[in-house]
Amino acid sequence: MDGTFPIGARAVSSDVTFLAIDPSTDAKIEPAFAVSSQDDIADACSLADAAFDTFRETDPEARAVFLETIADEIEAIHAPLVARAMQESGLPQPRLEGERGRTTGQLRLFAKHLRQGTWASVVIDHAQPDRKPAPRSDLRQRRIAVGPVAVFGASNFPLAFSVAGGDTASALAAGCPVVVKGHPAHPGTSVMVGKAIQAAVAKCGLPEGVFSLVQGPANELGAALVNDPRIKAVGFTGSRSGGLALVALAAARPEPIPVYAEMSSINPVILFPAALAARGEALGKAYVGSLTMGSGQFCTNPGIVVAVDGPDLDTFVEAAAAALGEAAPQVMLTPGIHASYEQGVAALAGHDSVETLARGIDAEGANRGRAALFSTTGKAFVADPALSHEVFGAASIIIRCADLAEVRRVLETIEGQLTITLQIDEGDHADAAALLPVLERKAGRILANGWPTGVEVAPAMVHGGPFPATSDPRTTSVGTAAIERFLRPVCYQDLPDALLPKAVKHGNPLGLPRTEG
Numbered sequence: 001m002d003g004t005f006p007i008g009a010r011a012v013s014s015d016v017t018f019l020a021i022d023p024s025t026d027a028k029i030e031p032a033f034a035v036s037s038q039d040d041i042a043d044a045c046s047l048a049d050a051a052f053d054t055f056r057e058t059d060p061e062a063r064a065v066f067l068e069t070i071a072d073e074i075e076a077i078h079a080p081l082v083a084r085a086m087q088e089s090g091l092p093q094p095r096l097e098g099e100r101g102r103t104t105g106q107l108r109l110f111a112k113h114l115r116q117g118t119w120a121s122v123v124i125d126h127a128q129p130d131r132k133p134a135p136r137s138d139l140r141q142r143r144i145a146v147g148p149v150a151v152f153g154a155s156n157f158p159l160a161f162s163v164a165g166g167d168t169a170s171a172l173a174a175g176c177p178v179v180v181k182g183h184p185a186h187p188g189t190s191v192m193v194g195k196a197i198q199a200a201v202a203k204c205g206l207p208e209g210v211f212s213l214v215q216g217p218a219n220e221l222g223a224a225l226v227n228d229p230r231i232k233a234v235g236f237t238g239s240r241s242g243g244l245a246l247v248a249l250a251a252a253r254p255e256p257i258p259v260y261a262e263m264s265s266i267n268p269v270i271l272f273p274a275a276l277a278a279r280g281e282a283l284g285k286a287y288v289g290s291l292t293m294g295s296g297q298f299c300t301n302p303g304i305v306v307a308v309d310g311p312d313l314d315t316f317v318e319a320a321a322a323a324l325g326e327a328a329p330q331v332m333l334t335p336g337i338h339a340s341y342e343q344g345v346a347a348l349a350g351h352d353s354v355e356t357l358a359r360g361i362d363a364e365g366a367n368r369g370r371a372a373l374f375s376t377t378g379k380a381f382v383a384d385p386a387l388s389h390e391v392f393g394a395a396s397i398i399i400r401c402a403d404l405a406e407v408r409r410v411l412e413t414i415e416g417q418l419t420i421t422l423q424i425d426e427g428d429h430a431d432a433a434a435l436l437p438v439l440e441r442k443a444g445r446i447l448a449n450g451w452p453t454g455v456e457v458a459p460a461m462v463h464g465g466p467f468p469a470t471s472d473p474r475t476t477s478v479g480t481a482a483i484e485r486f487l488r489p490v491c492y493q494d495l496p497d498a499l500l501p502k503a504v505k506h507g508n509p510l511g512l513p514r515t516e517g
């Protein structure tokens with residue numbers, strides 16, 4: 001591996017470089033990676049802009065083949081890619097193998113979606129020349145790509161939410177050239193995937209500007225990318241402060257643009273009385289499994305559990321505390337993420353209204369995340385908004401409520417969420433139904449008798465939700481509906497067939513599904 005990054009078809013180097021860190025030892029890892037300059041960003045955006053009109057008008061079949069070729073190129077480097085991602089992220093091999101599968105599966109799902117065609121939302125209102133009192137024009141609507149998109153790779157999913165992750169896959173599927181700002185925690189992984197995408201661009205005979213990767217450890221790079229006038233939308237997964245900074249930059253541009261930022265969520269799990277009575281112990285163990293997976297570094301991590309206090313909750317708490325007490329420490333993604341986890345845990349442990357129920361096993365070594373389980377009362381939780389802030393890592397609070405009315409108050413208090421989970425039995429259905437309207441206001445996904453971690457990449461998935469889960473609750477960043485973020489409608493009124501784009505021509509040469517009236 002060399003330290004260059006791909007801007008279009010070029011491999012760019014620089015005298016200014018940075019090194020990745022192995023979070024399991026804090027040791028620096030070779031090779032040194034070139035830091036992108038402001039000129040590199042301008043070049044990437046200029047190439048993306050030049051590629052846009054050609055790329056967006058490629059047939060859906062051509063874009064589908066392109067996405068499949070990216071998947072093939074990533075599979076061809078599977079072993080070295082997973083090895084490098086392990087070194088840079090501290091995540092274990094099985095997790096990264098699974099994530100690689102999710103990444104290529106996601107690309108292939110978007111290929112299938114392109115072939116199926118509903119994404120173009122073609123609507124034809126045929127002319128009615130004899131309509132009284134006024135004739136109606138021929139109206140044809142389709143959706144086109146919004147323009148070049150900036151994507152920020154996430155630290156916690158170095159493959160599935162990074163350079164060729166869901167944001168990139170959905171933007172390319174829409175016909176938008178993409179400029180990725182790689183996450184500085186995994187530059188080698190980013191470059192390997194970036195070069196795989198660039199190889200697919202060349203193999204498919206597409207304009208080189210369809211994809212570029214810029215990287216370096218500095219806010220200025222991301223800011224310059226969002227400020228470039230050729231960028232028309234932004235996809236981001238990361239911190240609330242980072243997401244909000246990008247939203248502010250995008251809104252302050254002479255031409256404001258949308259930012260689809262997925263930021264912060266504590267993913268409440270509600271234990272309803274009948275379920276708790278029937279299987280409190282099993283729920284306690286399963287909860288800790290979801291909480292500690294990947295050192296808790298999931299935006300879907302179950303950060304709070306809400307239930308009515310009593311002996312059945314005690315059974316759950318005892319099982320959870322015992323399981324968590326045996327949880328092995330796991331390497332966290334970066335020294336910064338580890339430090340902010342420690343800070344969050346210390347704040348909870350020192351809070352007057354919070355009891356520490358259990359800590360995971362402690363261990364020597366760099367950046368080891370030690371799981372933490374806390375409890376508080378519904379009253380205290382409602383009184384202090386700080387208790388509802390995300391602690392990114394394997395920390396969670398069990399909230400003991402006086403009754404179901406207090407459970408409701410807790411849920412009314414929380415901010416927007418990616419997920420809310422119900423643990424229910426049949427005897428809980430009436431209580432759960434009464435709460436559902438509150439939950440729908442709060443979350444993008446409501447699930448029953450499962451755990452929120454591990455998002456299915458599927459057409460019906462919603463990985464989104466009201467602020468601060470995301471900056472735009474109308475969308476999802478996972479699943480085929482993610483493509484809609486990067487499309488906009490255009491209506492063609494009375495254009496002669498010769499001038500109409502293929503998607504809305506009278507003969508429907510692309511065979512796209514149509515709504516006609």
Ligand SMILES: NC(=O)C1=CN([C@@H]2O[C@H](COP(=O)(O)OP(=O)(O)OC[C@H]3O[C@@H](n4cnc5c(N)ncnc54)[C@H](OP(=O)(O)O)[C@@H]3O)[C@@H](O)[C@H]2O)C=CC1
Nearest residue numbers: 155217218219222223238239242245263264299337340392
């Ligand atoms: N809810 C979730 O899904 C996730 C939440 N997090 C949270 O984020 C914290 C930090 O993790 P990290 O993954 O580094 O997330 P960050 O939000 O800090 O960084 C993500 C990306 O955004 C860039 N960025 C951040 N702030 C700005 C800014 N003001 N202007 C321009 N670019 C910016 C970073 O660039 P650069 O670093 O080069 O400045 C990086 O490329 C974690 O401790 C955790 O709390 C993290 C991952 C997922």
Ligand SMILES: O=C(O)CCC(=O)C(=O)O
Nearest residue numbers: 297298299300453454455
């Ligand atoms: O739970 C998952 O699989 C996805 C989590 C996620 O989107 C994230 O952590 O950023």
